[in-house]
Amino acid sequence: MKTLELFSILEQHQDKTLLFEYTSNKFIGANYHITEVKHIKVDSVDCGAQTDSWNETIIQLWESPLERNRTKYMSVLKALAILKTVGKMRSYDLASEIKFEYSNASFHTAQLFVNEFKIEENKVIFQLGTKKTDCKAKELCGVPEMAIDRLEKETVEVCCDPSSNCC
Template sequence: MNTSEFLSLLKQHQDKSLLFEYTDGKFVGANYHITEVKNITIDSIDCGTQTDFWKETIVQLWESPDEIGKTEYMSTYKALAILNKVDRIKPMTRDAEVKIEYSNDNFHTAQLFVNDYALDTNSLIFKLSVQKTDCKAKETCGVSEKTEKVVAEEGCCTGNSACC
């Protein structure tokens, strides 16, 4: 989901509570705060020497230990107000992918993709997902789609590989 779509959903549903489902059936606690918004520029080169460039908007969520047990979630209205304030100071790129950065005691820190959303009577729920790392240069590097377990002693680069 891009930043524009994310903001549009918030704007359309300002009367609802804002929830984030970080894995199936598990939600960021109601004690969360939006602690940072990052406008990220990625300028990369993959193992096959192909360059790439894109932008991302990262919205960081943090659960306040002082508000454990809180049951009322942040409203989309409040989240939108925070993001609009950020946008006035550091404009967000509207076509940039939006990701949610989050962790808790039982879930590693991750930048999660907004995979989908759901609505119910009271809530706008963003369904988040982790995307596995992948080789972008499979063809160049001679990597098959089906991955095989690599034995550590062999190393990752061979004399026949176009990579490394």
């Protein structure tokens, strides 16, 4: 999901509460806060010596231990106000990918993508998830797609062979 789409959804549903499902049927607690918004510029070089760059917007969510008993979720209106305040201080790249950074005692810190969103009664629910890491230079490095699924160990050896085109 792009940052513009997130803002559009929030703008259309300001009268609802905002929930995040960080994994199947597990929700970030009602005691969450938006603690940071990161505007990230990524400049990368992959294992095939190819360069790439893109922007990301990362919204950090944190559950306050002082509000564990809280049952009322943040309103979309409040979240939107926070995000707009940030936008006045640091401009958003509205075409950038949106991610949510989160962890708790039983879930590792992760940057989660928006897989889906749904509107249920008075709630906006963003369903979050991870994506597996991937080799962007498979073709250049001579790593067949089938090898990744069946022969992961051999694939690593092929890709990292000194005679391959990989760095």
